Amino acid sequence: MSSVVDQIVISGMAVEAPGGIDTLSAFWTAIAESRELIGSFPRNREWPVEQLLSLHRTQGWSRVADAGGFLSGATEFDPMFFGITPREAISMDPQQRVALRVAWRALENAGINPGELDGADAGCFMGASINEYGPPAAAVTEYSGYRATGSALGAVAGRISHNLGLVGPSLTTDTACASSLTALHLAASALRAGECDWALAGGVCVMGSPAAFFEFAKNHALATDGHCRSYAADATGTLWGEGAGVVVLENESRARALGHRVYGRLLASRVNHNGKGAPIAVPSVSAQCQLIEKTLSAAGIRPDDIGLVEGHGTGTPVGDPLELTALAKVYGAVDRVTGSARLGSVKSNVGHAQAAAGILGLIKMLLAGANGQIPASLHTDRPTAEIDWDATSIRLAAALEPWEPVNDTRFGAVSSFGVAGTNAHAILAMPVLEDLDV
Known part of the structure; x- marks a missing residue:
């Protein structure tokens, strides 16, 4: 890195x-x-x-x-x-x-x-x-x-x-x-x-x-x-x-x-577009995969370093399965012994805040890193059957659990996708913090 x-x-x-x-x-x-x-x-x-x-x-x-x-x-x-x-x-x-x-x-x-x-x-x-x-x-x-x-x-x-x-x-x-x-x-x-x-x-x-x-x-x-x-x-x-x-x-x-606290390092961020093909509002699995892989490459880390993925997770029957397919291809295709990222979305708590959705998810991620805990994503008792969960290492965050650091650092990823075809992805490295007065 x-x-x-x-x-x-x-x-x-x-x-x-x-x-x-x-x-x-x-x-x-x-x-x-x-x-x-x-x-x-x-x-x-x-x-x-x-x-x-x-x-x-x-x-x-x-x-x-x-x-x-x-x-x-x-x-x-x-x-x-x-x-x-x-x-x-x-x-x-x-x-x-x-x-x-x-x-x-x-x-x-x-x-x-x-x-x-x-x-x-x-x-x-x-x-x-x-x-x-x-x-x-x-x-x-x-x-x-x-x-x-x-x-x-x-x-x-x-x-x-x-x-x-x-x-x-x-x-x-x-x-x-x-x-x-x-x-x-x-x-x-x-x-x-x-x-x-x-x-x-x-x-x-x-x-x-x-x-x-x-x-x-x-x-x-x-x-x-x-x-x-x-x-x-x-x-x-x-x-x-x-x-x-x-x-x-x-x-x-x-x-x-200046003595400022460091919540996290922005290792990399990337933005791309779905291109032509499907209707403009329909997500693209290939574009999302390309985006995630480019961001990981720029960050200089491996998919199995990621402990938490804050997904887009709109709850739509079309968008969620396509996003999950992309996440499973990149973050879910790792050895479960060395990595098993948790997946959630703050939208399950607050609804879809549209232009502010990504930053709310990013702040959730940073607070999770600061507190050393992965929070539950709501409504996980019946995950969608649109992907094969047995074939991927990624898992929905179903309960509050410890987030163990690797070399005093927790790694996380945040995704957002726009209705006009724009995709954005960011990867963060969060150092273990002693001062949790946030």
């Missing part, structure tokens, strides 16, 4: 997740306790809830359960703390607001004072997708004049850079459900290229409208029972959720010199 000197490391992180979770400790506790953080549709967003719940009465539509992984604090924001006027704050896509406060907390977690960064050569890379917030810009409203920046996707990252005074590269990327891992990859690439001294990377999803529920109900790809059953035999589809996560990336020499 390549030298750890000046590896890119993650030295700070923060999260917001369904169930009122806005701290790392609360997030880990919920995951370690196998809690499902799903709730009913929010009634304070002016959504047509009754229409949603009756869609199945229309021919060609599937049932929509009164369920999802919603952020309870999505409507809460302290504009004056960030120097933003109340009227502008209301005009801002809530994804900008949530991303800004989570980025602030990630910096504090790293031991960096967010108020002393004006002029810092730091980048900001965020994954996000358009989620239909607010009235149309082509209308006369009391918020006219703020809609250009309030609804711009680029302002998710731009707002963070502007508020903190960061002068490095700042961009929002939309590769659908692969967005946040793509943002992580771009941030790491910028650091390696010397484009910035350090960077923030992550993703956010706050649904301004229930459009995703309508779309997947029409495509019969939505969970009809209100649960995201990743890799389960009784999965009926995905369940939409919300969330946000941001990590601080820097070279390890810098982190050590």
